[in-house]
Amino acid sequence: MEISELVYDRPDLGKFRVHRSSMTSPEIYELEKRRIFDRCWLYLGHESEVPNPGDYVRRVVAERALFFARNRDGELVVFHNTCPHRGALICRTDHGNAQVFQCFYHAWSFDTSGALIGMPDIDGYGPDFDRAEMSLRSPRFDSYKGFIFVCFDQATESLVEYLAGAAEYLDLVADQSPAGMRVIPGSNRYTIKANWKLLAENSIDGYHALPTHQTYFDYMANEVGGNVPAINNRQGFGRALGNGHGVMENDAIYGRPIAMWHPYFGEEARPEIRRIKEDLIARHGPEKALRMCEKSRNMVIFPNLVINDIMAVTIRVFQPTGPDGMDVTAWEMAPADETGNLLRRRLDSFLSFLGPGGFATPDDTEALESCQHGFRSGGVEWSDLSRGFYRDPRGNDELQMRSFWRRWQSLVADLPHVEQFERGLALGETPEVLPSPELSVAADN
Amino acid sequence: MATQTAPVPPSVGGLPATEESLLLQHEVEQTLYLEARLLDDWNLDEWLTLYTEDARYVVPTTDLPEGDPESDLVFIDDDYNRMAARIVRLKSRHAHREYPWSRTRRFIGNVMVTGTDDDEVEATASVAVWRFRAGESSPYVGRYDVRLRRVDGRLRLCYKRAILDLEELSDHGALSIIF
Numbered sequence: 321m322e323i324s325e326l327v328y329d330r331p332d333l334g335k336f337r338v339h340r341s342s343m344t345s346p347e348i349y350e351l352e353k354r355r356i357f358d359r360c361w362l363y364l365g366h367e368s369e370v371p372n373p374g375d376y377v378r379r380v381v382a383e384r385a386l387f388f389a390r391n392r393d394g395e396l397v398v399f400h401n402t403c404p405h406r407g408a409l410i411c412r413t414d415h416g417n418a419q420v421f422q423c424f425y426h427a428w429s430f431d432t433s434g435a436l437i438g439m440p441d442i443d444g445y446g447p448d449f450d451r452a453e454m455s456l457r458s459p460r461f462d463s464y465k466g467f468i469f470v471c472f473d474q475a476t477e478s479l480v481e482y483l484a485g486a487a488e489y490l491d492l493v494a495d496q497s498p499a500g501m502r503v504i505p506g507s508n509r510y511t512i513k514a515n516w517k518l519l520a521e522n523s524i525d526g527y528h529a530l531p532t533h534q535t536y537f538d539y540m541a542n543e544v545g546g547n548v549p550a551i552n553n554r555q556g557f558g559r560a561l562g563n564g565h566g567v568m569e570n571d572a573i574y575g576r577p578i579a580m581w582h583p584y585f586g587e588e589a590r591p592e593i594r595r596i597k598e599d600l601i602a603r604h605g606p607e608k609a610l611r612m613c614e615k616s617r618n619m620v621i622f623p624n625l626v627i628n629d630i631m632a633v634t635i636r637v638f639q640p641t642g643p644d645g646m647d648v649t650a651w652e653m654a655p656a657d658e659t660g661n662l663l664r665r666r667l668d669s670f671l672s673f674l675g676p677g678g679f680a681t682p683d684d685t686e687a688l689e690s691c692q693h694g695f696r697s698g699g700v701e702w703s704d705l706s707r708g709f710y711r712d713p714r715g716n717d718e719l720q721m722r723s724f725w726r727r728w729q730s731l732v733a734d735l736p737h738v739e740q741f742e743r744g745l746a747l748g749e750t751p752e753v754l755p756s757p758e759l760s761v762a763a764d765n
Numbered sequence: 766m767a768t769q770t771a772p773v774p775p776s777v778g779g780l781p782a783t784e785e786s787l788l789l790q791h792e793v794e795q796t797l798y799l800e801a802r803l804l805d806d807w808n809l810d811e812w813l814t815l816y817t818e819d820a821r822y823v824v825p826t827t828d829l830p831e832g833d834p835e836s837d838l839v840f841i842d843d844d845y846n847r848m849a850a851r852i853v854r855l856k857s858r859h860a861h862r863e864y865p866w867s868r869t870r871r872f873i874g875n876v877m878v879t880g881t882d883d884d885e886v887e888a889t890a891s892v893a894v895w896r897f898r899a900g901e902s903s904p905y906v907g908r909y910d911v912r913l914r915r916v917d918g919r920l921r922l923c924y925k926r927a928i929l930d931l932e933e934l935s936d937h938g939a940l941s942i943i944f
Contacts, residue, residue, distance in 0.1 A: 414828065506829040506838030509933035532861070535854040542850075647933075652838045664835055668842065677824055677840035679854055682862035682939035689899075689938070690861075 323351065324733035327725050328702065331742065334709045336722050337702040340695045343515035348732065349643040356623050356731050357382040361462075361469040361482045363625040363637045364388060367396060368466060368502035368656065374418050374432055378411040380639060380647075381470060386459065387411040388468060391432040392419075398461040398470060399434055404454045421456070430456050465494035466501065467635075484562030486621050492612055493629055495604065496578045497655030503635070504667070508650040510676045514688035516624060516640040519648070520724055522684055523626040523636070524558070524618050526568050526716030527707060532687055533680045536673055540574060540584070556615075556715025558708070562739055564622030564727025566720030572616040574631045577666040578655070579613045584672075585665050592662060620720070622727050632670035644692050650675070713742065779877040786878065793888045794876045796913060796920050801871035801892075804943055809852040812943070817914055817923040818845045824927045824944055827934065840940050851943065862941035867898035869942060873909075886913045886920065892927070894944060896937060903936040905929060905944050 321341060326348075328337040342348055362381050365388055369377045376389035378401055385401035387410070401411050408425040420437070422429045428439040434456030442449070461470045462479040467490060469479055480487060494501055512519060522528065530537065556570030575582025579596040581589060600609035616630040626636040636650040652670050654663055673680045705725065708717025719742050730737040780786040796815065803812040816822075824841040825832035834842035843851060854860045872893045880887040887910075894905040912924040927944045934940060 504838050505836075506826040506832045508838070508840070509827055509935075510938050511933070511935040512938050534859045535857055538857075539850045539854065542853075647935075667834060667836075667838065670838065671840075671842055672847075675838075675840055676934050676938070677940040679850075682941040683860070685938045686861040 322733075323348070324729070324735060326732070327729040329722070329726065329729075331709060334706055335704075336706040336709060336718070336725075337704055338725055339702055340700070342728075342732075343517060343692070344643055344695050346643055349640070351732050352640070353382070355734060356728070357472075357640075359471075359473045359476055359731065360623055361471045361476065361479050362623075363621070363635070364398065364461065364468045364470050366466050366501075366503045366635065366651075366653075367463055367468060368500070369415070370396070372417065375415070376411060376418060376421075377415045378413070382472070382639065383641075384459075384472075385409060386470065388461075389418075389421075389432060393433075395433075396461075396463060396468065397433060398458050398468070399456040400459060402457075403428060404436070404457065405439075410456065428454075434458065465490055467494075482563060483621065484565060485559075486561045486563075486565040486567075486619060489561065489567055489617060489619050490627065492608075492617065493627060493633055493653065495608075496600070496612060496633075497657065498603065499655055499657035501633070501653045502656040504652045504654055506652075508648070508675045508681075510648050510685070511641075511645065512638075512648055512685050512688050513645050514692040515643055516638050516646040517724075517728065518688045518691055519638050519646065519684075520620050520623065520626075521705075521721050522688060523628070524566050524568050524620050524720045524724075525718070526556070526558070526570070526618075526714075527718070528687065529716070532683050533673075535683075536679045539672070539679055554715070558713040558715055558717050558720040560719060560723035560739075560742070561619070563737075564724050564731075565620060566723045567617055567619040568715045568720055569611075569615050569617045570715040572614055572630070575665075575669060576613065576616070576631065577658075577662060577669060578633075584669070589661065589665060620724060622724060628674075631673055632666055634670070634674060709742070779879065780881070789881070789886060790876070790878050792920055793878055793886060793913060794873075796922070797873045797876060797888075797890055797909070797911070800922070801873050805869050805871055807855075807866050809855060809943075813845075813848060813852060815922050816845060816848065817916060817921045820845050820848065820923050820925075822848055822925050822927075822943075824929065824940060827929050827931050830928045855943075860941070862939050865898075867896045867942060869897070870895045884914055885923070887911070888913065892944075894942070896942060898937075901936055905937070905940075905942075906931065907944070 326339040326342045364381055365377055365379055370388060370390040373390050373392045373394055376387050378387040386398060387401045388398045391397050401409050403410055403423040405426055405428050408423050410421050410423050420429050420431060429437050431437050436451045436455045459470045459472055460474060461468060464479055464483060554571045554573055556568060558568045560566050572580050575585045579593050579600060581593045597613050600612055619627045624638050628634040633653040634650055638646045638648045640646050654666055671678055675681055705718045705721050708714060708719060713719035726740060800815055822841060822843040823834055823839060825839045829837055832839050855863055858864045873890050875891040876888060878886060878888045890909045892907055892909055907927060907929040910926040911922055913920045914923045
């Protein structure tokens, strides 16, 4: 099997298939590390996690130990988490605040900008000792509206160019509050024993939502008074955002803290949510504001970041650990100044569906591991992603997944990437919005 | 030199040994053992009868064991209605992570009654829940902080905070059972 033939992409035949070895082969996983994770911009964290000088957070990205911090001048800094001296981890707690970063092994000390400021018995190093050379090293990094990314390849385009059409969708999250957005303390950390690309697919797969997450919809309908007819009239579309990023955008079918009231939130929340909506209209105009309030969005930023703006706003990132494993971390976001009942409702809304103890996420974990087991059974070489190939992309079609796989194919085979927007849609064009009456619930996992 | 600080709330001692406190200790232990057995047997409807209708069941995230569901992200923050809905879900064949149900065995130890007032009892316990399914066989380990109230002569749980000691949900990939 040629590496360049793992994705079978034939619009003329209405067929789009992915060879299952792309999700099982150790050799392909090694190629992905070099050609995807060493080249793409990868999500690291959010600036709100380090609000004050000296704040730091450590994290692993593409198997690399990193940490980011706010230096004493208030600037964002990112470091490889290794002592330039002999290698020990500098940052050994998940987060905290420090005036100096000191390696515990030989007590070399670095200021919050990474400069080597001292070590025991410096006289042992002679007159030509170069402190700058022995300071903490930074990967290339940049931040878009608070979302921090790193890139291990100097030749890759700028972050904004890389984000392409996904930047506008990050705006729809970042602009929800004039106070900015923050990451809420507490994170979901779990492992899925499945190939990482299955989670990218699943995160923008509207087709699975109703069959897989039946218990969630039953819960909303029976316990909370969810509006089931609204599910069947839901309108939405899938969209390629360039560079492999993809989104599905649908009518929201449940409450949104920003800002669509639902019986789930209780009658007393109604005026407050109306006020938020009016504020958004005043600040952003009706078109953007109503989109922010009344539509839900599930987006994959290639390769391993998911931003869900659904019954809650989530950041989810998954780090591959092999062809059949990944570590997942997910966070919840809120407007930085949101407190009290509004924040409580937001937290509760998240838990109804999301997280390893929620009413839906465990089912996705099961589905992905089930696929990975199924791959081992043999007999079937290809997985099918051709849904909706022949029509304008609906929210429960698979255009957004195909755009992910096309980008994956060109990177992993080291081919030039040619953007293909199905049905002649260019970036920035909005497809005609059509209801998907036969099954119209989006995946909000 | 910076020092490491103990988690909040600090470690607590039990009640002085009186005849009354021994009986209470026995009663609290039996309630927790009964809960463990009902959950191991997947006798979920019966399990819910151990709780008062104003009960709350909270599981903080692994990275923030002191997490407050009013302001932090937690794994589970159920009132009685959502506990009941969780049972409906787990009994259906559509809670896919638990279809078929996993086998579990709960071990409850170190039960300490830490306080009483007019109508409520506070206790803590150590817990290990071994879960077996689809080749996985590892425990959820942690601590229960509970409050119980006497209703019609029987102690019932009105609050359970189940705190995981795991660093992450790395073996089971979810918290698909009631912990």
